[in-house]
Amino acid sequence: MQRIPVLKLGDYLLVTIQVELHDELALTLQDDLTLKLSRMRVRGLLIDISALEIVDSFIGRSLAHIARIAALMDASTVLVGMRPAVAITLVELGMSLDGIHTALNVDKGMQLLRAAAAGR
């Protein structure tokens, strides 16, 4: 079965989404993430979408969902690597990614998460 790997980098989890998220895959990702959040000491979650050419409302909702679950489990979520065309489309479609912070790339996202963790 297809699975999106969840990588642990120190106190953070990194997910790189490279394939189209369909129903089942989004749920599997959600399960894998919550399991890791509950078992490991995790301060933040980085989701890289630099490989995605399209972010539709389903993907947007799934990501917002994951961010809300992570927040309940005491981890911040930062979305990184959004392509310019994706950002334009999101705004044109009036989609808001509520509760998700964004950063240009993994390095900057990591900085944001570290700053958030230090500020708590």
Place this chain on the structure above:
Amino acid sequence: MQRIPVLKLGDYLLVTIQVELHDELALTLQDDLTLKLSRMRVRGLLIDISALEIVDSFIGRSLAHIARIAALMDASTVLVGMRPAVAITLVELGMSLDGIHTALNVDKGMQLLRAAAAGR
């Protein structure tokens, strides 16, 4: 066109291979990596294959190829996240991943790269 994202994490590059590597994709990855190695200050390269259920001789050769190129460009390569079944198959097929170090996961791979960089 499909592309495997190359993420920069501090002084290291991280590649998560989630889809089957075919000819063109392997070449694109090689090009992207060499471009980043030449432009950025990179000390090491982590390749995560935890999503791969099969590592055939083509993928093995491509990875060994990338590791050799990275070495010429002054970066070490560590392969992480190999599944037990993949390790068993590689040995049974008599495939050796020459010139590639392996580590259990990204955290341990990162430790290995840091130790290698400190020892130079």
